Amino acid sequence: MSDALHDFVEEFALVFESTGTPRIAGRILGWLMVCDPPEQSATQLAQALGASKASISTMTRVLAQGMLIERVPKRGSRQDFYRIRPGAWTDLTIKRLSALSIYTQLAEKGLMLMKTAPPEQRVRLEEMRDLFRFFELELRGVVERLERKQPSKTKTKVGASI
Amino acid sequence: MSDALHDFVEEFALVFESTGTPRIAGRILGWLMVCDPPEQSATQLAQALGASKASISTMTRVLAQGMLIERVPKRGSRQDFYRIRPGAWTDLTIKRLSALSIYTQLAEKGLMLMKTAPPEQRVRLEEMRDLFRFFELELRGVVERLERKQPSKTKTKVGASI
DNA sequence: AGCTTTGTTCAGTATTGACTAAACTTACAA
DNA sequence: TTGTAAGTTTAGTCAATACTGAACAAAGCT
Numbered sequence: 001m002s003d004a005l006h007d008f009v010e011e012f013a014l015v016f017e018s019t020g021t022p023r024i025a026g027r028i029l030g031w032l033m034v035c036d037p038p039e040q041s042a043t044q045l046a047q048a049l050g051a052s053k054a055s056i057s058t059m060t061r062v063l064a065q066g067m068l069i070e071r072v073p074k075r076g077s078r079q080d081f082y083r084i085r086p087g088a089w090t091d092l093t094i095k096r097l098s099a100l101s102i103y104t105q106l107a108e109k110g111l112m113l114m115k116t117a118p119p120e121q122r123v124r125l126e127e128m129r130d131l132f133r134f135f136e137l138e139l140r141g142v143v144e145r146l147e148r149k150q151p152s153k154t155k156t157k158v159g160a161s162i
Numbered sequence: 163m164s165d166a167l168h169d170f171v172e173e174f175a176l177v178f179e180s181t182g183t184p185r186i187a188g189r190i191l192g193w194l195m196v197c198d199p200p201e202q203s204a205t206q207l208a209q210a211l212g213a214s215k216a217s218i219s220t221m222t223r224v225l226a227q228g229m230l231i232e233r234v235p236k237r238g239s240r241q242d243f244y245r246i247r248p249g250a251w252t253d254l255t256i257k258r259l260s261a262l263s264i265y266t267q268l269a270e271k272g273l274m275l276m277k278t279a280p281p282e283q284r285v286r287l288e289e290m291r292d293l294f295r296f297f298e299l300e301l302r303g304v305v306e307r308l309e310r311k312q313p314s315k316t317k318t319k320v321g322a323s324i
Numbered sequence: 325a326g327c328t329t330t331g332t333t334c335a336g337t338a339t340t341g342a343c344t345a346a347a348c349t350t351a352c353a354a
Numbered sequence: 355t356t357g358t359a360a361g362t363t364t365a366g367t368c369a370a371t372a373c374t375g376a377a378c379a380a381a382g383c384t
Contacts, residue, residue, distance in 0.1 A: 052374050089290050124195050128251050138304045214344045
């Protein structure tokens with residue numbers, strides 16, 4: 001693995017780390033974005049990234065649960081091979097954007113509690129709620145346009161947790 | 163501070179914590195969204211949230227730098243009063259969405275490194291780049307429509323770091 | 325059966341960072 | 355000047371957690 005590529009993977013990992021995932025998960029993702037061949041065994045990953053088998057094992061599991069990577073079977077080998085799941089970025093980003101709706105819910109919950117409060121007390125939460133409702137609405141449009149652009153790739157699954 | 167309100171503030175803080183900010187920052191924000199009156203002194207915050215003056219001091223500074231709250235001067239008192247900055251949520255969310263462009267840049271940087279690689283090696287990064295370019299473009303539309311909706315509130319400053 | 329390769333689990337380490345207490349500063353008031 | 359009320363800074367504690375090493379498990383090969 002070349003030095004420049006190593007730096008790229010590291011930067012990738014740092015960006016990813018800033019969103020809450022452990023650094024090794026980001027390294028795996030970054031590496032799987034550029035490696036040759038695109039499928040890599042756990043052992044290869046551990047070697048390329050200088051990480052322990054233990055880390056690779058747990059992180060591949062997490063990433064696979066989060067639908068970012070997938071196990072790919074390989075005839076004649078009992079190693080586990082992993083690769084970036086097609087559509088991973090689309091799904092991940094839409095999932096994260098959808099998560100904004102939690103702020104709508106928060107504002108609504110707060111307004112319930114302040115039912116009897118005078119209007120000037122409520123405006124703060126009302127503005128917040130309206131804003132995030134707007135974003136929710138806009139997101140629907142974005143997803144629709146994206147689906148029109150790449151018919152196969154957008155299949156936002158629910159339940160995955162990254 | 164009522165029990166239900168206390169729970170709300172705590173939930174608010176937890177949601178916020180999941181995006182990387184320390185819990186007390188979320189508590190301050192949540193409290194400032196519902197408190198009466200909407201301006202609160204550092205001492206009041208410390209008391210209402212059961213936090214140390216030290217935490218309040220550092221966190222109000224961070225939140226103020228991040229343009230989420232603002233100091234409001236009060237005639238005849240030398241206490242510092244804070245309140246939610248109008249437009250805070252709008253600016254914060256747009257800032258976070260704009261931050262997605264870092265992924266475009268990541269993909270582009272990777273493609274630079276893989277200039278000479280065969281196309282089938284590059285598709286992974288190309289798809290990623292195209293996707294985030296699409297999101298960047300869409301975001302511009304969203305911001306535009308938002309500005310039309312609330313002319314005064316969207317003035318996305320740069321440089322603030324939350 | 326024994327050996328080797330691969331991956332998983334678990335206990336322990338080490339680092340990060342949120343939070344506080346206490347000392348320090350500033351500013352007003354009597 | 356002394357006292358009080360507010361906020362800031364700093365040093366230190368505590369908890370969370372990422373990561374590893376080593377023991378373990380499974381699965382093929384000879």
